[in-house]
Amino acid sequence: MIRFENVGLRYGAGREVLSDLTFSIAPHSFQFLTGPSGAGKTTLIRLLFLNLKPTRGLISIFGKDTALLRRADMPALRRRIGVVFQDFRLLDHLTTYENVALPYRVLGKDEASYRADVTDLLDWVGLGDRKHVYPPVLSGGEKQRAAIARALITKPEFLLADEPTGNVDPPLARRLLRLFLELNRLGTAVLIATHDIGLMDQLDARRMVIEGGHLEIYE
Amino acid sequence: MKPATPRPTRAASASKTRPNADAAAASPIVPPQAIAGRTLVLVIAIMTFLAGFTIAVVSVIERAADAWASDIGREVTIEIRPLDGVAVDAEVEKAVALAQEFPGVGGARSISDDETKRLLEPWLGPDADLSALPVPRLVVVSIDDAAAFDAKALADTVGRDIRGGSVDDHALWIDRLSAMASSMVFAGIGLMTLMLIALVLSVVFATRAAMAGNRDVIEVLHFCGAEDRFIAGQFQRRFLLFGVEGGAIGGALALLAMMIAAWAIGGSAGRPGADQIEALFGRFELPGMAYGLVMALIVAVALLTALTSRLAVRRSLSALD
Numbered sequence: 001m002i003r004f005e006n007v008g009l010r011y012g013a014g015r016e017v018l019s020d021l022t023f024s025i026a027p028h029s030f031q032f033l034t035g036p037s038g039a040g041k042t043t044l045i046r047l048l049f050l051n052l053k054p055t056r057g058l059i060s061i062f063g064k065d066t067a068l069l070r071r072a073d074m075p076a077l078r079r080r081i082g083v084v085f086q087d088f089r090l091l092d093h094l095t096t097y098e099n100v101a102l103p104y105r106v107l108g109k110d111e112a113s114y115r116a117d118v119t120d121l122l123d124w125v126g127l128g129d130r131k132h133v134y135p136p137v138l139s140g141g142e143k144q145r146a147a148i149a150r151a152l153i154t155k156p157e158f159l160l161a162d163e164p165t166g167n168v169d170p171p172l173a174r175r176l177l178r179l180f181l182e183l184n185r186l187g188t189a190v191l192i193a194t195h196d197i198g199l200m201d202q203l204d205a206r207r208m209v210i211e212g213g214h215l216e217i218y219e
Numbered sequence: 220m221k222p223a224t225p226r227p228t229r230a231a232s233a234s235k236t237r238p239n240a241d242a243a244a245a246s247p248i249v250p251p252q253a254i255a256g257r258t259l260v261l262v263i264a265i266m267t268f269l270a271g272f273t274i275a276v277v278s279v280i281e282r283a284a285d286a287w288a289s290d291i292g293r294e295v296t297i298e299i300r301p302l303d304g305v306a307v308d309a310e311v312e313k314a315v316a317l318a319q320e321f322p323g324v325g326g327a328r329s330i331s332d333d334e335t336k337r338l339l340e341p342w343l344g345p346d347a348d349l350s351a352l353p354v355p356r357l358v359v360v361s362i363d364d365a366a367a368f369d370a371k372a373l374a375d376t377v378g379r380d381i382r383g384g385s386v387d388d389h390a391l392w393i394d395r396l397s398a399m400a401s402s403m404v405f406a407g408i409g410l411m412t413l414m415l416i417a418l419v420l421s422v423v424f425a426t427r428a429a430m431a432g433n434r435d436v437i438e439v440l441h442f443c444g445a446e447d448r449f450i451a452g453q454f455q456r457r458f459l460l461f462g463v464e465g466g467a468i469g470g471a472l473a474l475l476a477m478m479i480a481a482w483a484i485g486g487s488a489g490r491p492g493a494d495q496i497e498a499l500f501g502r503f504e505l506p507g508m509a510y511g512l513v514m515a516l517i518v519a520v521a522l523l524t525a526l527t528s529r530l531a532v533r534r535s536l537s538a539l540d
Contacts, residue, residue: 078444101245102439202341
């Protein structure tokens with residue numbers, strides 16, 4: 001589904017922040033991405049959702065070489081990938097409900113066709129009573145769950161989550177992990193970038209460890 | 220499941236909660252307050268007002284020029300200078316008879332001494348004795364079929380048969396008038412074009428500023444899989460509203476200013492200068508077409524604003540790569 005071959009990335013004329021990354025992510029797979037701060041986790045995630053272009057190497061996403069992608073081809077690919085950002089990236093002028101429904105609005109769907117889906121998912125992540133609230137008054141954990149709900153709402157084929165449990169307490173972190181596992185069982189490949197050893201220890205999943213721009217994979 | 224973190228106070232929560240959101244229309248994706256809309260509406264209103272007023276002035280001038288040209292073009296004048304030893308009255312009668320026989324001529328009549336005196340009264344005073352002055356006599360020839368009438372042939376015939384006679388077909392005046400009217404119309408079109416270019420540039424700057432201010436929104440839309448067309452549509456919608464609002468305000472003010480100008484000039488009848496204005500422009504009434512053009516201008520401004528913002532967004536988005 002996703003394949004990296006000798007991928008390297010440098011910003012400007014600086015040293016390579018990612019070097020010789022070679023790995024693939026299979027459909028329906030589940031993996032953690034970990035490593036110390038500044039090791040390049042977020043940069044790798046940005047490469048994975050087509051937000052950055054590599055300086056060298058090949059990236060193939062859903063069978064398409066990203067170097068050959070035209071700008072017009074990107075939206076269709078991005079729709080197959082759900083992303084949860086560390087800083088949430090919720091739009092402050094939209095309610096929680098509208099933020100979560102945004103991917104459907106982008107697809108031009110009628111509100112009546114997704115209202116029940118969005119409401120159910122908000123209930124599931126514990127935001128059922130906060131759906132008409134704007135993000136500035138949500139707590140960190142609530143924003144986190146809203147961001148996760150937005151990434152999940154269209155049932156993407158690949159879910160990328162950058163520190164999705166960074167702002168929640170352990171019980172909620174476990175619940176969110178179950179949510180990701182449930183999604184994985186339904187067929188979505190999941191990659192969770194995290195520092196949380198406790199979270200990773202709950203699951204016998206593939207671990208991708210990035211350090212100093214190099215990647216080690218523990219199957 | 221309840222959220223684990225503390226909730227905001229009731230007051231804060233209430234102020235940031237949208238009641239009955241299910242029933243309400245979805246919030247715009249581009250926040251209205253993030254665009255300097257008031258300023259842009261004002262700029263669009265001013266540009267539309269100036270463009271609308273230019274349309275009005277050009278229409279009045281064009282209509283007046285048409286009226287002058289057609290009035291003057293329907294007549295030629297035979298001028299008979301008094302020469303020594305020539306009976307002017309006989310020459311005048313001869314000229315009238317000659318003109319009436321001419322193809323395309325509807326009628327010819329001589330201007331009597333009394334009429335001549337009245338015409339010259341502003342310069343010579345009421346008691347002038349015209350017989351002491353070499354004042355030429357005039358024969359007004361009305362043309363009812365311009366196609367059949369040959370001014371040059373009449374001039375040749377008059378020059379040959381009428382002693383002291385010559386024909387003035389007002390061609391010089393008509394040429395000057397139409398040259399003046401054409402240059403006014405071109406100047407008006409030039410001004411309109413400049414105003415519309417300034418409007419387009421203002422919209423481009425406003426769109427770029429709006430995009431810079433909404434970069435986070437654009438990024439979120441991008442990773443949600445939005446196409447450039449969708450993002451441009453969100454901006455275009457907002458700018459169309461600004462265009463409609465600014466265009467309507469500016470157009471309405473232009474129409475109002477036109478009506479006030481018409482009323483003020485119409486109301487000045489009898490005052491010094493009013494007669495001259497009326498002589499030049501006719502009754503200062505705007506042609507119905509001017510109102511139609513201003514309405515069309517409002518629509519054009521709104522569409523131009525929306526289209527410009529769309530193109531500016533598409534261009535900026537493709538430059539992001």
